[in-house]
Amino acid sequence: MSVPKYKEIIDVLNEELGGGKLHQGDKFYSESEICSRFNVSSTTAVKVLNVLQQQNKVTRITGKGTFVAKENHKSVVLYTDLNMSNGHSEGVKVLNVEIKDDKTVLKKMGLHSSDKYLKVTRIRCIGEKTSQYSVSNIRLDYIDKNKLDDDSNFDSVYSRIKEDVGLDPYKLPYTQKTTISKVKDSNILNYFNRTNNLYVYQERLTYLPTVDSSILEYAYTYKLPEFWGMETESVFGGNI
Incomplete structure (x- = not known):
């Protein structure tokens, strides 16, 4: 069974979030940027952003855009x-x-x-x-x-x-x-x-x-x- 496109995109973006390409507080990809990069509809791009927000990976601020969440994820701490x-x-x-x-x-x-x-x-x-x-x-x-x-x-x-x-x-x-x-x-x-x-x-x-x-x-x-x-x-x- 094939993986839904939005899940494939989420996996790619999660790799970038966890791999150091994007850092806490950085500006994240917009809806239009996701549409253009992955050649998907606006509906799919919105779904991707909603899931990432539910995972607490990104924060969406009205009038400013989407940002990488400031909360730590799987960070090494004592x-x-x-x-x-x-x-x-x-x-x-x-x-x-x-x-x-x-x-x-x-x-x-x-x-x-x-x-x-x-x-x-x-x-x-x-x-x-x-x-x-x-x-x-x-x-x-x-x-x-x-x-x-x-x-x-x-x-x-x-x-x-x-x-x-x-x-x-x-x-x-x-x-x-x-x-x-x-x-x-x-x-x-x-x-x-x-x-x-x-x-x-x-x-x-x-x-x-x-x-x-x-x-x-x-x-x-x-x-x-x-x-x-x-x-x-x-x-x-x-x-x-």
Whole structure:
């Protein structure tokens, strides 16, 4: 099956954006320039620009044109999670450890619809306050099933995996997305004992060191903003 023309153009332009030909804040190609360069209609050119804007690769400013987005994309930076406990004691409570077969999660993890996985639900507290609610969905074959009877065995999911199979998840590749969101599930909200203000929401996929990059863990976390911080450093400078 042939690739639609607009997708071919997007691939070409993304290569230019990622290859150093165009830089953050540079003037981007106009609708007419795309039409002329790729011999396509105005409708196709508009679609290309709309998709690139949705991907946050370009910014369209009324009356001025289209520009390369100033936000960083796949930039190499030094990243540090900041401990915001301010000297208060920290603790973890395991709420539940159970074997599940939710089809949505199985699909997210690339597992067969007949497979099962381990779901570990925990909260983290700073002092007397719940600061984090997290769920880790893990491939069952990386957990010693003899440990499932005692929830305290899962205070640290990564330590559990390392002890059971000798694999250190902290050294595995992962992708993580961080956004600001409201908690829609009232059961989760109850643990925070507060009104539904905005929370830091993180979703992470941790990959196994295999040829097909199978997924070891699919995790998601809600955090109170006052207990979350990050610091990044780049040798390439920044942008304003």
